[in-house]
Ligand SMILES: *[C@@H]1O[C@H](CO)[C@@H](O)[C@H](O)[C@H]1NC(C)=O
Ligand SMILES: *[C@@H]1O[C@H](CO)[C@@H](O)[C@H](O)[C@H]1NC(C)=O
Ligand SMILES: *[C@@H]1O[C@H](CO)[C@@H](O)[C@H](O)[C@H]1NC(C)=O
Ligand SMILES: *[C@@H]1O[C@H](CO)[C@@H](O)[C@H](O)[C@H]1NC(C)=O
Ligand SMILES: *[C@@H]1O[C@H](CO)[C@@H](O)[C@H](O)[C@H]1NC(C)=O
């Protein structure tokens with residue numbers, strides 16, 4: 001029997017919510033692991049998780065996930081709403097990896113914890129699409145012993161948006177565990193419907209233990225049966241039917257027997273997974289490649305994935321306590337409100353990514369060609385939106401620079417290929433996630449934004465990690481973008497920002513462009529192509545920029561218009577990367593100006609030309625540009641984002657923009673762009689020497705060595721594409737049926753130092769981890785003393801309805817700079833001893849030439865590359881994709 005080490009004590013440093021029974025948070029993350037395994041719950045006046053069903057992050061799709069407890073034969077429901085008596089929620093907390101509820105059922109108190117592991121330096125674990133929920137910490141209020149049984153189930157709502165779809169399922173029992181699986185009878189490969197994947201298999205799994213029973217069946221039968229009997233009859237319901245026809249659910253229960261003060265049961269742990277395979281269709285030069293989750297490089301069957309995940313629970317908990325403590329400690333050095341923001345957004349940054357390798361036969365996956373893609377969560381189906389990655393960059397470099405590299409590489413590959421003709425950088429890899437075709441459209445108006453973002457990110461990755469492999473490999477592409485910026489960035493006309501600002505002569509956009517040129521200068525230094533043009537240009541342009549933009553009391557948002565102003569978040573990389581381009585006097589001037597602007601609690605607008613629209617990530621990045629001598633300005637910017645994030649009326653994840661006066665959201669929920677919040681923490685990452693011949697460099701060549709074979713945006717007939725999609729479906733089904741023999745996972749392989757470890761400030765709260773003594777570990781450390789003081793939570797607003805989230809294309813995307821403030825002292829930097837490029841765990845640094853583009857199947861490979869026709873072909877594919885999706889999935893609400 002699988003024995004799960006009981007972690008008696010789980011100490012969380014997340015926001016301790018003082019209100020008696022409420023989360024001052026409108027929408028609470030539960031299982032937020034991938035773009036599609038993304039379950040949250042509305043806090044519902046603090047009574048959640050009882051009274052409510054979880055929801056997809058878009059808020060418009062209920063996800064059946066229920067929980068019950070029986071105490072001395074009396075049944076209570078602690079998650080969901082099926083007509084039973086409810087538990088009472090006493091306290092709720094979140095940390096970066098967990099949401100914890102202390103609940104009461106009759107005389108029994110207990111905890112339910114939703115735990116989504118974040119493993120930034122371990123691609124196997126990070127890409128594993130599973131999340132934990134566990135029940136523990138039982139304590140009777142009357143000091144008596146009580147009989148306790150625990151129950152939980154999921155419905156099939158996780159695997160489709162359309163409740164009329166027929167679903168099929170089974171339950172698999174091994175020596176150590178039982179798991180349910182459920183999927184659509186006819187999954188639609190690579191298709192989503194309003195962000196819900198229509199090609200996924202949901203798994204609900206539990207390790208065997210004494211008192212353990214399971215069944216599948218109608219929701220009513222399962223839940224009423226448990227309420228009546230406290231156990232489940234072992235039954236496989238074989239009547240495959242639509243999701244909502246006698247709602248089939250997949251249940252577990254555990255009879256804990258007598259629970260008393262001296263017999264604490266082991267925690268009841270379940271694993272919820274949402275598996276898609278393949279994850280991505282990726283157009284290469286010659287074909288469309290299927291790409292799967294990175295974790296398949298370590299496992300050969302879904303049984304193995306699940307059993308490893310279950311048996312890893314106690315170690316995963318230990319790692320997560322460490323993770324939470326480090327992140328929260330670093331944030332606590334800023335303020336407790338900042339801790340609140342960081343605790344909320346960290347999961348969604350990682351959940352927006354798919355870490356992929358080429359699909360292969362079970363047991364034969366190779367981890368040598370890693371590509372990470374990010375979805376434009378809550379906004380559109382854009383793949384790897386550049387401004388979102390730019391926003392997330394402080395978080396990516398803080399947690400593991402390899403993530404940044406593996407995200408940038410596909411964008412760079414595509415744009416270095418012969419298929420990409422534009423002289424400026426593309427804004428994304430296309431608009432059909434999870435089908436990735438590249439973007440060759442005319443996006444010139446976003447050229448300054450995208451070139452600036454890409455060059456700044458390429459340099460930032462190199463100078464914070466030491467890994468210069470991208471710089472040499474894509475040098476010629478960078479040159480082309482730098483030349484575009486030299487031509488266009490000082491006086492940007494006919495350019496827009498990713499936020500849709502379109503004035504001529506926008507100083508913030510110009511600054512980004514100039515920083516792009518500066519980055520190019522540093523890139524050319526690093527690859528030892530001594531070309532002084534770039535630094536000369538950067539110096540000259542920044543000097544002209546100052547003359548045009550910096551007025552008496554602030555930076556004009558539009559040159560020469562003294563009434564114009566904005567949050568100059570693009571100053572962040574200037575500080576973060578130690579460019580020395582912006583003087584302290586300018587920083588002080590601008591920060592002082594922010595202090596004088598009146599604003600509501602919800603903060604300052606981004607730009608005077610877009611009245612009353614605030615962007616929390618830009619506010620936070622701007623906070624990182626405020627000199628330490630003006631802490632009140634910094635805390636004001638942080639507080640505005642905090643008040644928005646923790647506004648109880650918000651029954652949705654933190655949006656990318658909202659009305660500054662009221663806090664009403666304007667779209668873009670759940671985006672990874674919120675990684676901009678890490679600007680302040682990531683200021684502690686020092687610049688390091690760049691090694692272009694680093695481990696990641698294919699050859700040390702200073703020339704671009706793009707391998708055409710690995711290039712996205714391939715030429716391919718529409719028919720072949722259809723066939724491949726079809727083959728993908730077949731392949732997917734085979735995968736479910738058969739996995740090869742076990743692969744042993746070497747645990748040591750993961751235990752590598754992480755860059756972000758070293759960023760913990762010495763004043764951080766100490767972790768008291770006392771596995772055997774709950775009392776010792778109960779008191780969370782008090783948040784930072786630098787907290788800007790108490791605030792009154794906004795009142796409950798149970799009636800206000802959130803707007804429909806952006807589950808389509810409702811907003812324009814944002815672009816983010818890396819915001820940062822004052823430099824750390826050299827002493828601090830030395831204390832960190834940080835060489836981020838060293839010791840990256842599990843370095844997967846395929847070069848394009850290595851990535852042997854394992855195409856799904858040769859027969860479908862199109863012949864040679866017909867470059868001239870590519871664009872038309874890709875357009876054609878895109879249309880066909882749209883058609884396929886329509887044919888496959890006609891349900892209501894489909895966009
Ligand atoms: C139980 O939950 C409460 C509130 O969420 C938390 O403060 C406490 O630390 C948890 N106890 C354990 C043992 O995890
Ligand atoms: C709810 O609790 C009350 C009081 O304990 C009890 O009488 C009633 O039967 C319970 N209802 C259900 C549906 O369990
Ligand atoms: C999932 O359930 C189906 C029955 O619908 C079964 O055929 C299949 O083998 C199961 N897959 C796995 C991976 O257990
Ligand atoms: C479900 O699994 C059981 C046990 O492995 C097996 O006997 C049964 O045939 C399966 N049912 C279906 C529909 O796949
Ligand atoms: C309770 O268990 C008994 C026998 O074990 C069974 O006959 C009965 O149907 C169960 N009750 C419910 C509501 O499932």
Ligand SMILES: *[C@@H]1O[C@H](CO)[C@@H](O)[C@H](O)[C@H]1NC(C)=O
Pocket residue numbers: 382427428429430431438439440441443
């Ligand atoms: C390219 O990106 C722009 C901006 O996101 C978008 O409007 C356009 O549709 C994209 N083109 C393609 C071919 O994906």
Ligand SMILES: *[C@@H]1O[C@H](CO)[C@@H](O)[C@H](O)[C@H]1NC(C)=O
Pocket residue numbers: 479483531532533534
């Ligand atoms: C330096 O860069 C500029 C701008 O890209 C280019 O025009 C020039 O030819 C380069 N000079 C050398 C020596 O490579």
Ligand SMILES: *[C@@H]1O[C@H](CO)[C@@H](O)[C@H](O)[C@H]1NC(C)=O
Pocket residue numbers: 584627628822823
């Ligand atoms: C600018 O401010 C930073 C942080 O306060 C300080 O370390 C640095 O020395 C200042 N630079 C100059 C030129 O005064």
